[in-house]
Amino acid sequence: MPTFGSQDIPDLSGQVIIVTGGNAGLGYETIRQLSHHNPETIYLAARSQSKAEKAIADLNESNTKFTNIRFLELDIASFESIKTAAANFLHQEFRLDILVNNAGIMMTREGLTKDGYEIQFGTNVLGPALLTQLLLPTLRNTAKLNNQARMVMLSSAAHARAPKTVYDFDELRTTAPNRHTTERYTASKLANIHYAKALAERETGVKIIPVHPGMVSTNLHHASTGTFLKPFLHAAIYLAATPVEKGALSQIFAAVSPEAKHGQYYGPIGKAETGSGLAQSRDLQEKLFKWVQGEISGHVESIL
Ligand SMILES: NC(=O)c1ccc[n+]([C@@H]2O[C@H](COP(=O)([O-])OP(=O)(O)OC[C@H]3O[C@@H](n4cnc5c(N)ncnc54)[C@H](OP(=O)(O)O)[C@@H]3O)[C@@H](O)[C@H]2O)c1
Helix, strand or coil, rough: CCCCCCHCCCCCCCCCEEEECCEEEEHHHHHHHHHHCCEEEEEEEEECCCHHHHHHHHHHHHHEEEEEEEECCCCCCCCHHHHHHHHHHHHHHCCCCEEECCCCCCCCCCCCCCCCCCCHHHHHHHHHHHHHHHHHHHHHHHHHCCCEEEEEECHHHHHHCCCCCCCCCCCCHHHCCCCHHHHHHHHHHHHHHHHHHHHHHHHHCCEEEEEECCEEECCHHHHCCCCHHHHHHHHHHHHCCCCCHHHHHHHHHHHHHCCCCCCCCEECCCCCEEECCCCCCCCHHHHHHHHHHHHHHHHHHCCC
C-alpha cells in the first residue's frame, strides 16, 4: 500500500470534528491539515482560552478559505470540565464525525488530577475515556449518516516500556511516588491501547482506532521532566524526530482514511502494528477497561 499523504485526505463536507489539545503540536497540525478538506466545523479543544484563540487566529491566517474553527474549553484532567465541554458541544451540534483524543502530557512531575488520580494516567487515560463515553451516543447517531464516523486514541510506541507490574489500581489514586515518571507515562500509553481495543470489541457502529505517531518534534518532549531521559531525548529529537507536518499524518490517517480498520492499532503512517506483549494481553485489557468504566460511569450518567 502506498504511504498515506496529505493528498489522500478525503473530502470532509458536512463533517463535524473535535481535536483535543488542538492549540499545539500534533493536535494543531491535525486541525491545520483537515481544515483544507471542507469540513463543516472543527472544534479546537484546549484548556487555555488565550492559547486556543492564538492558535485559531494562526490557523485562520494560514487558510483563509476555512474559518469555522471554534474553541471548546476543555481541561482533560478534570471530570467537571469534561462534562461541561461535552454539554456545551452537544448544545451546539447534533452530529460528531471525528473525535481525536490527542491531548496528553508526558513524564511530568508527580501530581494528581482534580479528581485525585495520578496526573499522567488521569490526563492521558481517564479524561479521554470520559469524553469518549459522553460523546459516543452522538458518534453512533452520526455513524448512521456517515459509516466512517470514528474515535481516534493517541498512544505511543513508548507503551512497550510499561512495567510488567502495570495497573495497580489503588496506586492510580495516589501520585504513584514509587514509580519513575517514565513508568507513569508508559503505563498511561499502554492503557490507551487497551481502552481503545476493549471499546472496539464492544462497539459496532463507530470506528475506534488507536494510533502512535513515532517520535515527532513537538513541545511534548521539552515539557517532560524525565531526568534520566531528558538529555537523551533532546539529542534524539534534534537528530531524529519527524517534523510535525509529517508526524501528524499518522493520526490523520486514523481519523479519515476509509482504509483504517476498526480496532486496529496503527503506527506511522498507517502501518498496522500489534503493540507489545502487554498490549496484546486480553486479561490486562479487560481489567483496565472495567476499572476505567467503573471510575467514570457515575459521571457519564450524570449528564445523560
Ligand atoms: N510528539 C511525539 O513524539 C509523540 C509520541 C508519541 C505519542 N504522542 C502523543 O501525541 C499526543 C499529542 O502530543 P504532542 O506531541 O502534540 O504534544 P504537545 O505539543 O505537548 O501538545 C499537547 C497538547 O495537549 C494539551 N494538553 C495537555 N494537558 C491538557 C489538559 N489537561 N487539558 C487539555 N489539554 C491538555 C496541551 O495543551 P497546553 O498547551 O495547554 O499544555 C497541548 O495542546 C499526546 O497524547 C502524546 O502522548 C506524541
